[in-house]
Amino acid sequence: MEKVMVSVVLSMVLCLVLLMVGLFLGFSVFSGREKSSPFECGFDPVGSSRVPFSLRFFLLAVIFVVFDVEIILLFPAVMVVGSPLMWVGGFVVLLFFLLVLFVGVVHEWREGSLEWEG
DSSP states (O other): OHHHHHHHHHHHHHHHHHHHHHHHHHOOSOOOHHHHSOOOTTSOTTSOSOOOOOHHHHHHHHHHHHHHHHHHHHHHHHHHTTSTTOOHHHHHHHHHHHHHHHHHHHHHHHHTTTOSOO
């Protein structure tokens, strides 16, 4: 029981020390107009907030995020392919998932969403 209490107290002290170091190192004395203004990814922050943006760029970014998440979902299945852990039902589910991905890519391609110019 004594070792547990020592571990808890030590971890709390370590957390507080790291918090204080972070606050000390994060404190900035040099603050100017450029540093205090928000960074808006290339847009002028003092203009209108209703600036039109490229819908193609937005759609391409959404497609990238969707397929990036799907790659993360495929990673565990790739790790068990060929091992005794992969059962027939899991293989069928994996093939169905890949089929849905392929149909989605073909749809986006035929719709023209993957074309940047045009």
